[in-house]
Amino acid sequence: MSRQPPIRIGARGSKLSLAQSGLMQARIAAALGAPAGASKEEIEAFAPLIPIVTSGDRIQDRRLMEIGGKGLFTKEIEEALLDGRIDCAVHSLKDMPAELPPGLVLAATPEREDPRDAFISHVCERLEDLPKGARLGTASLRRQAQALHVRPDLEIVMLRGNVDTRLAKLERGEADAILLAQSGLNRLGLGHLTKSWIDPDACPPAPGQGALVIETRAEDIGAAWLDAVRCRPTTIAVAAERGALLALEGSCRTAIGARATLDGARLSMIVEALTPNGAQRFRRHGEITLSGGDDAGEALALGLKLGAEVRAEGGDAILLPE
Numbered sequence: 001m002s003r004q005p006p007i008r009i010g011a012r013g014s015k016l017s018l019a020q021s022g023l024m025q026a027r028i029a030a031a032l033g034a035p036a037g038a039s040k041e042e043i044e045a046f047a048p049l050i051p052i053v054t055s056g057d058r059i060q061d062r063r064l065m066e067i068g069g070k071g072l073f074t075k076e077i078e079e080a081l082l083d084g085r086i087d088c089a090v091h092s093l094k095d096m097p098a099e100l101p102p103g104l105v106l107a108a109t110p111e112r113e114d115p116r117d118a119f120i121s122h123v124c125e126r127l128e129d130l131p132k133g134a135r136l137g138t139a140s141l142r143r144q145a146q147a148l149h150v151r152p153d154l155e156i157v158m159l160r161g162n163v164d165t166r167l168a169k170l171e172r173g174e175a176d177a178i179l180l181a182q183s184g185l186n187r188l189g190l191g192h193l194t195k196s197w198i199d200p201d202a203c204p205p206a207p208g209q210g211a212l213v214i215e216t217r218a219e220d221i222g223a224a225w226l227d228a229v230r231c232r233p234t235t236i237a238v239a240a241e242r243g244a245l246l247a248l249e250g251s252c253r254t255a256i257g258a259r260a261t262l263d264g265a266r267l268s269m270i271v272e273a274l275t276p277n278g279a280q281r282f283r284r285h286g287e288i289t290l291s292g293g294d295d296a297g298e299a300l301a302l303g304l305k306l307g308a309e310v311r312a313e314g315g316d317a318i319l320l321p322e
């Protein structure tokens with residue numbers, strides 16, 4: 001059997017991105033025929049990692065939304081995909097804008113990691129136990145709004161940067177506590193730093209949090225190797241969550257939480273949007289039984305419906321002023 005050409009994986013240089021791409025690299029190589037227990041060199045021969053620097057990696061000190069939103073970490077990678085310099089890219093699904101450039105698709109979603117937000121602090125064990133007026137470090141509008149909803153007395157301090165940077169800022173005392181995705185901590189081997197978790201039913205995480213996604217050119221969506229990395233329950237749940245994001249025109253300017261869970265054929269979902277100061281929260285619950293036909297399509301429709309309801313109720317209050 002002739003070996004098929006290698007699948008070149010575009011990867012950002014950040015530790016988290018390299019860890020995530022490395023996780024998928026071994027699985028993609030295996031799907032392409034790399035033997036079990038293949039060496040690093042063999043894996044590279046089947047599925048080489050191609051480093052790509054994005055504008056998001058170069059700009060570290062301003063609010064993401066001020067400098068152009070979610071596309072910042074994906075623009076250069078998507079150019080490389082469209083130019084044919086790479087064949088796929090591994091992203092955190094929650095960093096992907098609601099709409100992709102023409103010609104590119106989110107082709108496969110592997111098993112989701114822990115979707116929850118982790119609370120990290122040297123002051124106390126839980127967000128609820130922070131002293132009055134304590135400083136919570138986050139650059140996420142959703143985490144800010146959800147925290148202020150339960151604890152309006154907290155002071156939010158802008159804490160940008162990658163996971164290591166944010167942890168270092170906590171150590172330096174720039175904040176009393178921070179919130180980070182547990183999935184990212186786990187992938188970096190830092191899961192033990194977590195003191196407690198935010199209840200994901202009380203405060204739903206970002207749409208798609210904890211899930212990776214493989215982006216490819218549209219014409220490659222049928223490639224056999226993609227089947228080997230797809231996870232059906234995750235694909236269905238994140239379709240619903242992305243639906244909510246689409247309906248809410250999700251960007252870094254809106255605090256949106258969405259959580260879909262699958263129990264057999266039963267898909268349950270919570271969608272919420274908040275005003276930036278957390279004072280108002282608009283949420284909807286929904287549940288459907290999947291038909292066993294186009295399950296992802298039905299999930300997407302549920303997310304779109306609940307998202308549209310939240311959008312209609314929240315109106316302009318949920319948008320951060322320009």
Ligand SMILES: NCc1[nH]cc(CCC(=O)O)c1CC(=O)O
Binds near residue numbers: 163180181183209210
């Ligand atoms: N916005 C940064 C970002 N993008 C993806 C992750 C990791 C979480 C994931 O897998 O969804 C993180 C870190 C964080 O939010 O703490």
